[in-house]
Amino acid sequence: MARVIVIANSKGGTGKSTITLNLYQYFIANGASCGILDTDLQQSITLLDTNYEKNIALVDPHTSPEALKDIDYEIVLVDTPPYRTGAGGFMSVADFVLIPVNPSPMDAMAIHSILADVQEAGVKHAVVLNRVAPKTSLTDEIRKTIEAFGCKVLQTQINNRVAYSRSLIYDDLDSEANAKASVELSSLANEVLRLML
Template sequence: MARILTVAQQKGGAGKTTLAAHLAVAIAETGKTVAVVDIDPQASLSSWWEMRAELGLPAPSNGRGKGGLSVHRITGWRTANEVEKLARDHDVVVVDSPPHAETEAKIAVRVADLVLVPLQPSPMDFWATQATLDLAKAEKTDALLVLNRVPPRASLTEAMTVKIGEMGAKVAKAQIGNRVALAASLLEGKGVTEYQKRGTAAAEIKALAAEVMKG
């Protein structure tokens, strides 16, 4: 059975879909078969996948015939059943959930082995993120905070560090910087690990992929 990772954040603008896309590509490049489930009404991830197909880009793999990636647009009550079906035939399922506590978001959190919660290092984001953590707790699903869009050379203030601790959730060791390559790669239908293999952004995404696959 696949490892199911749901990327969830009820606050908009946290980089949820961007993180899901890059993470899925990075995991596929380790030789895993990855299915991405797009249940976000904006369908940005599905649009990225369609552009990738139009450009004729091959599915990411480890270069030795192992791995692969597919994206599935799913809506409504079918979510749980479709995720379960995909989990039978893939190593990993990544779910890009809606940005609000709708039925689909709750289902996406419920079916997950781990919920990744992207969090920008600002007080407003800290306050808004608690609702997502509460949802994961209510659904009895482990959550992992991922510091995302971290400004260059930025350090968390003591107050912010305390605030994170008060959330009561585990924080990923890997942090994702606010890097141009993350957006530029998507505009070319790629993940950042394909676009800039040895760049800092790629290294950060790979580190996060390794971390979430350990558990």
């Protein structure tokens, strides 16, 4: 039975597709069988797979939420579109919902709708702060704001690094030049797995 991780936020531009693909590459590199269901209308991951011949294990886009658990992967990542109804059906079968949030006041305020959805579904969930700028007190303020909404914020944060975008094409996140990004991603994957179980 597949473990389903839904990457969701009703706000666009939070890095859902980038995080999804980097987690996929991490899980594959560490021996897990993993697939991606690309439900985003932009089809970013599907197009990346087609245009760069990435050989991503894409789940049939017509797969129903009910059938997702029976797919022959250990982990299925669901990349969702940036609107509220896009992730809804998949939350009912999710083992975990990961909510990427950029550390800005507008992004923090925008999570109310996705929090309502995950709380209604009764699914484990947490926010990961994404594209974090170094040496700013704003990140801590945003963390406190989100925690005040009653939502867990992961200890792991994803810093604003070119390595994450570059790795989508070159699969080089684990190279020596990208060591900091690789450590962050490993920490993210392991923190999600711990919370999911």
